[in-house]
Each structure stands twice: as C-alpha cells, then as structure tokens.
Amino acid sequence: MAVGIDTLKTRRTLSVGGASYDYFSLQALIDAGHSNVARLPMSLKVLLENLLRYQDERTVSVADVKALADWQPAGDEKEIAYRPARVLMQDFTGVPAVVDLAAMRDAMVALGGDPQKINPLSPVDLVIDHSVMVDHFGTPQAFTDNVKLEFERNHERYAFLRWGQSAFNNFRVVPPGTGICHQVNVEYLAQVVWTATEDGKTVAYPDTCVGTDSHTTMVNGLAVLGWGVGGIEAEAAMLGQPVSMLVPDVVGFKLTGKLPEGATATDLVLTVTQMLRKLGVVGKFVEFYGPGLDNLSLADRSTIANMAPEYGATCGFFPIDAETIRYLEFTGRDPARVQLVEAYAKAQGMWRDAGSPDPVFTTTLALDLGTVVPSMAGPKRPQDRVLLSDAKGSFSKTLADAGVPAPRKVAVEGSNYELTDGDVVITAITSCTNTSNPSVLIAAGLVAKKAVELGLERKPWVKSSLAPGSQVVTDYLEKAGLTPYLDKLGFNLVGYGCTTCIGNSGPLADPIAAAVEKGDLTVAAVLSGNRNFEGRISPHVKANYLASPPLVVAYALAGTMTLDLTTDAIGTGKDGKPVYLKDIWPSNAEIQAALEASLTSDMFKSRYGNVFHGPDEWRAIETTTGETYVWDGGSTYVQNPPYFVGMAKEPGAVSDIRKARPLAILGDSITTDHISPAGSIKKDSPGGSYLLEHQVRPIDFNSYGARRGNHEVMMRGTFANIRLKNEMAPGTSGGVTVYQPSGEGMFIYDAAQKYKAEGTPLVIVAGKEYGTGSSRDWAAKGTLLLGVKAVIAESFERIHRSNLVGMGILPLQFKDGMSRQTLGLDGTEVFDITGVEAGLKPRMDLTVTITRANGTVETIQALCRIDTLDEVEYYRHGGILPYVLRSLAS
Incomplete structure (x- = not known):
C-alpha cells in the first residue's frame, strides 16, 4: 500500500492497547467545514476514507475528496478511483485469473520487460470451493468418494494453482475441503479494520475487498465493504490499478421489530430481495439501519448481505456495532485487532449504537x-x-404456463413408483447464503430429528445432500447430536463447497433421469442457495426453488411441489397417523437452546488454525517451479490464452465497426449462465466435440466452470446454455443460430468461426438486464473470442457491462424506448456503428445504421455504455489487461 500526499492534513494517530496507529481522519474533514460527513451513509464514509488515503492529484484529487465529503443524496454522477485493500477469489474464476497473470508474464518477456513486474500488489486469497460435485450422496462414504473424484478430475488445475502459490507474491491459496470462500472470508479472512506498514508507521484503515464472485457481498454483513467484480477487473486491482466507479446512490433500508416464531433468516432475505428488486437498486449501495439490527445476529446480516446480487445492488452494507465486536471475539480474531476495530470505528464516526x-x-x-x-x-x-x-398454486401455474393441464406420470425402471410432474428430485442444503448461518442449519437438523423420531423417510426419488460452507458446521451439528438424523434422511456430508448452488449437483440416478426425459417432465429442485436460474441446477430440472435449510428437509420428505406444506400432511408416521409440518418444525427457543449448547468459539480457532494446510491429496500434488509457467500443450484444463498474441508496445487507433452481422438476438434477463454456463458439457456440443477429439471420456468432461482455464473449451461453450433461446432461430433452444446470408442453421460457435474466416465482425442484440447473475469473466472473454465487437441491449447488469469494456467489447444501450422488437430485428440485418473514430467519450451517443435484407436502411442513436474516462483508455488498448501490461512494461 502506498498512501497519498495528505494535502488536506487529515493524518492522525490513534493509540489502542499500547500500540500506535496512523489513520486518515474523517473528523478532520468535519472540523475543516465539511459538516455533511457526519451524516454520510457508513458505506460512503468507507469510500471517503479511501479517497483521503490515496489522494495524490493523479488518480485522486482534492476536488474528488471534497465532492464526496459534500455528497448530496440527489447529486450529480461523479467518477472516483477506488482501491480495495484486498482481493478474494474462488477457483472457477480464480484459475482463469491466474492463467491471465501467467500469460501476462510471458507477454512481458516478449515485450522485453521484467516478468516479476506481474505480481499482485494487494493481498489475494483464492479459496478452492467450486470444484467438488455431488456424484455420491446419501451414504457415509459420500464425502470421501466425492473428494477422491474431485482430485482426480482437477489435478491439472490444482497443480497449476500450486505453481501460482509459489510463483506470485501476496497470493495465498486455501485448499479444497476447507469451505466456501465467502464463509471463510467472514469467519476468518476479514479483519474489519486492516493495517499496513508505511515508512515505519502502522496505518489503520477499513478492510475492503473486491472478489471474483458476485456473492463477495456477504462480507458486508461484517461491515467490510466488498462486492463482486469480473476476474478482469480483479486482476487489474491486484496489479495496482484503481477500480473506476461512479459514486453510487445509497438506499437506506430501515429494519424494525424482530422475526416472529417460525420465520427464518432465509425468509427474511427473500422478502428483502423482492422488495429491493421492486424498488430498483441496480448500481446502488443498500445500507441497513434501524433498531431491528439489534435483533439480527451477524450470521443473519451476512445472509442478507450475501444476496445483494439477487436484489441487484452493488452491496448490502451493515455498520460496525456491538454485534460486530461480539462476532469477531467469538470467531477467534486477534484480541488486539478486535480492540482496534472498536476504537477505530468510534474515532471515524463509523460506529452504530442506539x-x-x-x-x-x-x-x-x-x-x-x-x-x-x-x-x-x-x-x-x-x-x-x-x-x-402459495407454493403449490404457484407450481400449478408454472405447469399450466408450460402447456401441461394435469400432472403426467412415468414409471421409473426398476422401482415400484412413478415419477410425476412436480416431483422434487433434488433437495440440497448448500450455498454460502445459508450454510453460514448456524440458526437455519440447526433448524434443519431439528426438523430431521423430529421427522425421524416420528418415522418419516425421504422419498426414494429425491437426491439429497449437505454441503456446508465451513468445517465448523460439521462440528456444531455433531455436538448438537443432529448429524445422525440428517444422515438418516440422506443429508450426509457430500463436500465443503458450493455444489448444487453453482450447478455441481452431479447426475440424477439413471432411472430418474430416463423417466424425466421420457415424459419431458417438469420436476423440481429445492435448495438453500441463492441462484435458481434456468439450466443452472441440473439439465433435467426445469423448476428450481430457493428455500431455508429446514424447508429443504421438509421437501425431501414430501417429495413434491404439489402439496401445500402449510395444510397438507407431509407424510405418515410410524403410528399410521398423518404428520404435518407443524409437528416437526422447531420453535425459536429450541433452535436457540441447541445453538448455545453446541457452537463454541474453540471450533473456529481449531478449524482455522491450519487453514492453508489442506488434505493429504493437496500436499501430494507435484508442480513446476519458476517465475513463468511451463504450459502443457496436451492439457484440456489449462492453456495459454491468445489475448496478448502479437501485441504491440503502443495501442492502435480505435475504429468504427462496419458490416457487422448479429450472432444472436436475445430476450430479457439473459444471465451470465446463459452466456457462459458453469454446468455440464453436452457430448454433442462444440465443447464436447473438442474434449472427445482430445481423448477425454464423457464421464470425465467435468463442467464448464472447472475448465475455465482452457479458452478452447470456454469459447466453444459461450452461448451454449441448453435453455438459451436465440430469436434468430425461433423454435430452438440451446447454442444455435442462423448463419447469414445463407440462412443455414448451426451451432453459434461454428457460425462464429465461419464469420471469423471471412472477416465479418459480429454483434449481439439483447433486451433488458443483459448479463445479470454471477460476475463471470468468461461471459465477456468468450464473447470476445467468438469475434463479437459490440453488444446492443436495452440495459446491462453492472458487472457484465464492466467486463465487456474490460475485454474491449463496445456495450451500447438502446434509447427512447427502442428495442429489438420495436425495430423488428430478425438477424438478417447488417450493422454499422460509427462515431467511435471521431473521438470516444464516456456515455456519448453513437450512430447505429441498420441495413435490412431488402436494402432499406434505418439509422438510430445508441448510448455508449463506456461510463468513465478510465474505461475509454481500457477500450482504446483493447481491454484492461493490455492496458495494464503496457503500463507496467513502460
């Protein structure tokens, strides 16, 4: 960390527990006449401190500091350069980021520079949590068997990460089997107040982070300002570049009262998500305040903060208060650090009390x-x-909307039961959102205990799993005596990782999958996750529901969405009497008593005492050494990407886009799952064909997420989601398009290669909220590698818009209510985008000329969504990575 020049003279000293810390005082700004600072939202105080500390008259000016200090709720848009304290990664997004760093070292050598200049300048933690899949479930050996498969499948990736661990400074890897990155972040990595040594002095400042996973927002529950960025932005932040952002609007969310009997933190976060989506908070900060905070545990706050991507906000921030301190102490943080957090927060006006x-x-x-x-x-x-x-009625409407007037039945081969529309085939206790919250996991265990004692069983067609976010969960469930009951219902431990929530649900049993396919059944999954987008959870499951862990257990018992669990019997007890949900649902007092008796501070200290050690399988992996990576040309997991091939020391001039063809015309809410799926690779897809050509058996395909280190697989998987509907090819589903002008139908990848061979640039046309979902850099990287030069949409999700610019793709937004529909686009058009050469400026209008197949021409104006001056530079260089590389080389 290199602090700025303190032009405003705000550097002060804070003495805590016999130690002395320098800090940049917000009170000093108030004393200098900036009285608004006292009533700023806490999250903006964190940003203001960041500007104060880095004010250098180059990236941060005195004017920038004063503008934020004098922030008005309805102020003008203001761009700032923000530098987070650290970067958090998971392995799906982390592997390609490390691949890019390795490629940048090669490129630096090619440019005649020093490869050691490519090193993280900010601390980076990569947690391997996305690779374990639920191949085995419902047995005591499930965990061991899944781990064995995980290491077999991912050996190449893990060897590469082991190289990165030793090759790069400031880079730590948390091995597989430890937990989910966001839970590890809240329980261990986050410090709330960070420190660094500068010129012999210890400087204290707010702990902030960006992460290569959208649910990095979870750490805001601990008053650590953090959000997800694309891997591309994260790499730039690691290499010392500021994150360019607009000062956000801040929505205050006042909480009062306390949760009633029977309601969980999951019910609360789903309510909050619905309310904020209705309000519209995309690109905004949400900050929670009010007396209701006194009735929310830190885990409850983290659950709410976690789902900021789902309600659309950049973050959902909670202030530092007595609960923050209690949690830091309970989870075993250094007492001196805990003391500093309280003193610093009070000195900075960042402390909340009644x-x-x-x-x-x-x-x-x-x-x-x-x-x-x-x-x-x-x-x-x-x-x-x-x-x-209302869940039963809602599902009935889903069936009716799909043209199914009444549930259909298909016999399951080798079984004495039938599978029916609405049957729940997956129930998963999974995801950082809920497995970080002891109250809902204890509740799930108590539901299991009561159900087993009454003689209920899981339905035989249900695939059930328990994938905690940290090893501490296993400890307190065992101490509470609840593990045997969860096991009895098939919720055996399957791994420590994201599993079903990210599409790693593993295959359904063959007879179940066959019955679903035979009847084209609409079956369901119920998971305690944060994502239920189409095609994400399982290729066989069309209806996916998010629910609290105890409800997940209840649906494993019911086995169907066609019951009303609030009134219908969930099953029949061993005494022959009907059992209802109320009979097995624990009271809040029961949950609290079990929690207090089972969860101890020593569990955190013990589990995190050797967090970087890893299992025997991890330590046994052999890897290369050296400052540049020795690429294996035969690897199907890790390949040197082509981003820097032939790159000159200086960028060329930007040019207009002429005679472009649409590769796809897409509707609203196209997610990064639609653009770059994380789940299974179909054998008859371009990605599957590539792997087969490289002698990979279908059983060893793994997932797109696991193969993100290989651009050859990933560009073939771009727009390959089985649920993607390209309006250029009506009546189809999946990654297909119509090649023009011949009108021939083919895979999107194959069409892109034909266009590339003839030198035709491409565009994507889309509706509202293009790129919503995870902060998936490959949704932008794959789009670039297919030859797409621009995306024209009605609106963009924040991270994906930034990622497109970061890869040198032009995001354009329709204006004045115009859309693909009002323009009547069908994919036969040719597009010219002009005004770029004349001088690109943030948020300028560009001219789009549309020439139709019959020769008619229409000209429209579109808003260029390159939003900041820094982004103009990134685009001019062909992306953020070439920009950083050229900066470091010079």
Missing part, C-alpha cells in the same frame, strides 16, 4: 421484521418470492 442519528440516504425503504412469513423463491429467479402457503 443513540446514533440516522444517516442521510438517497431514498429509504422500511420493513418490520415481525411481518416476515415462511417463503420460497422460484421457479427460475431469486427475486420471485412465493409464500410457502
């Missing part, structure tokens, strides 16, 4: 926690909340 005046927000929203009721979300978006009492 007497604190409310901050001033752009707008506010309020919720009485006492009004929260049991809920789910589905069947395909996390913001589509359904009351538990």
